[in-house]
Amino acid sequence: MAKIEEGLYYSETHEWVKPEGGEALVGITDYAQHALGNIVYVDMPEEGDEMTKDEEFGAVESVKAASDLVAPVSGEVVGCNAALEDGPGLLNSDPYGNWIVRVKLSDASELDTLMDAAAYAEFCEKL
Amino acid sequence: MEETLKTTCLHDSHVALGAQMSPFGGFDMPIQYSGIIDEHNAVRHRCGMFDVSHMGEILITGPGSEEFVGHIFTNDVRGIPAGKILYGMMLYPDGGVVDDLLVYRLADDRWLLVVNASNIGKDFEWIQKQSDGYDVKVENLSDFYGEIALQGPFAEKTALDVLGLDLQDLVFYTFRELPYHAHVEPENAAGNGSAASLEGESIIVSRTGYTGEDGFEFYASFAVIRDIWERLLAAGVTPCGLGCRDTLRFEVGLPLYGHELSAEISPIEAGLGMFVKMDKPEFIGKDAIERQKACGVTRKVVGIELKDKAIPRAGYPVEADGQQIGEVTTGYNSISTGKSVCMALIKKEFSAPGTEVCVRIRKKVFPGTVCKKKFYEKNYKK
Known part of the structure; x- marks a missing residue:
């Protein structure tokens, strides 16, 4: 059973969002890292890039395949987690402790379109 | 309409082991158990076992069999002794590849062709069609044989310790057909009481594989294959899925049909000309290959090493001077070396080692x- 952390927002494409003031951290869920297997590369956007909700903003690559990262919220990328450049496996060992990008939210109401922990648990249950 | 997936004789074990399963070549196959990286390293440094029962086996028998196998196969089987194995391809008349395969000479007039799972139906039909006018019988035994590959530097010792098979004198690319019961030590048997019922069964053991490491492939009935699998599992041999089978074969530059070889990619383009014997009087596709050799080919399968860690995947465009010059056929972040590398089919004028090219990734x-399409040295025992 995949771990789901309380207090985060979740997308159907298995990204999590943790709001912090007008910004938010975005990562991938335990379900996602487990489904992907050994993660060996994270293709991150650059600081200053705009990401648009429901559009691809990078990729997480396992040994076998590349999997798009889909933006759960819109906004300007204000930080990328440099630790993932040399340690992409951190997303396997601690998916909620390792964010991928920090975003300056352009529309905080987008958070309302995401699932809470309970709804995401139910969503994963059905997969 | 979705075709029903076939299962191998070891399917229950894969599910019980919690393997991640996925369709491959028409079969529901294990992609990984503990993880591709773990399994890959087990084979490189110790040993691992693969269920490769999805592979096809086609038996050709009859007085015309040597001539016929020579007709459909690019390598030269004339006069090879029973017990010898050759790698090569079956070609279309235009030089495209029907399949790449191993040919086992079982006896003067008996040959076992081991073909790719995804091509079994096509190959069998092709072979039957070509056999008109030859005094041979062609049988598809794919639903009789199961197959396990035991691969890695400890494979020889494991086969001896666990299966009682002394294979130290078995030469690379040769095989033995052995009675299975002769090698079941009562104290080593899996304890499932099946040993007695396997009395009289035989097994083909070859020193072959698809990993670049020393190792063996076992062909036998489903019951014997299950028994071997359980004994190896009980002895702690790492079960390995098709995920690491691909990363292992890729690192040592071995081709995979549908990627580095296909109906549209000839063995010359793939750099496998050494398995196409032009001094044979004839074989299907010989004229086309002769033309390719005389006029040169326009494309080559090469290796490419990227400077960055970004991973080139099959189908990604390869570019030079802003123009597309080909595409990636297989690519990984190499588990053994940590480098992002790929094999790619590109225009020949860019194929010299050292040529600067680019791969478009997203x-x-x-x-x-451009480099040699071998990213890791093979470790065969020859």
């Missing part, structure tokens, strides 16, 4: 250098 272009 929106960005990553620079790399």
Whole structure:
């Protein structure tokens, strides 16, 4: 059973969002890292890039395949987690402790379109 | 309409082991158990076992069999002794590849062709069609044989310790057909009481594989294959899925049909000309290969090493001077070396080692250098 952390927002494409003031951290869920297997590369956007909700903003690559990262919220990328450049496996060992990008939210109401922990648990249950 | 997936004789074990399963070549196959990296390293440094029962086996028998196998196969089987194995291809008349395969000479007039799972139906039909006018019988035994590959530097010792098979004198690319019961030590048997019922069964053991490591492939009935699998599992041999089978074969530059070889990619383009014997009087596709050799080919399968860690995947465009010059056929971040590397089919004028090329990965272009399509040294016992 995949771990789901309380207090985060979740997308159907298995990204999590943790709001912090007008910004938010975005990562991938335990379900996602487990489904992907050994993660060996994270293709991150650059600081200053705009990401648009429901559009691809990078990729997480396992040994076998590349999997798009889909933006759960819109906004300007204000930080990328440099630790993932040399340690992409951190997303396997601690998916909620390792964010991928920090975003300056352009529309905080987008958070309302995401699932809470309970709804995401139910969503994963059905997969 | 979705075709029903076939299962191998070891399917229950894969599910019980919690393997991640996925369709491959028409079969529901294990992609990984503990993880591709773990399994890959087990084979490189110790040993691992693969269920490769999805592979096809086609038996050709009859007085015309040597001539017929020579007719459909690019390598030269004339006069090879029973017990010898050759790698090669079956070609279409235009030089495209029907399949790449191993040919086992079982006896003067008996040959076992081991073919790719995804091509079994097509190959069998092709072979039957070509056999008109030859005094041979062609049988598809794919639903009789199961197959396990035991691969890695400890494979020889494991076969001896666990299966009682002394294979130290078995030469690379040769095989033995052995009675299975002769090698079941009562104290080593899996304890499932099946040993007695396997009395009289035989097994083909070859020193072959698809990993670049020393190792063996076992062909036998489903019951014997299950028994071997359980004994190896009980002895702690790492079960390995098709995920690491691909990363292992890729690192040592072995081709996979549908990627580095296909109906559209000839063995000359793939750099496998050494398995096409032009001094044979004839074989299907010989004229086309002769033309390719005389006029040269326009494309080559090469290796490319990227400077960045971004991973080139099959189908990604390869570019030079802003123009597309080909595409990636297989690519990984190599588990054994940590480098991002790929095999790619590109225009020949860019194929010299050292040539600077780029691979387009999603929106960005990553620079790399053409290199040998072997990213890790083979460790065969020859």
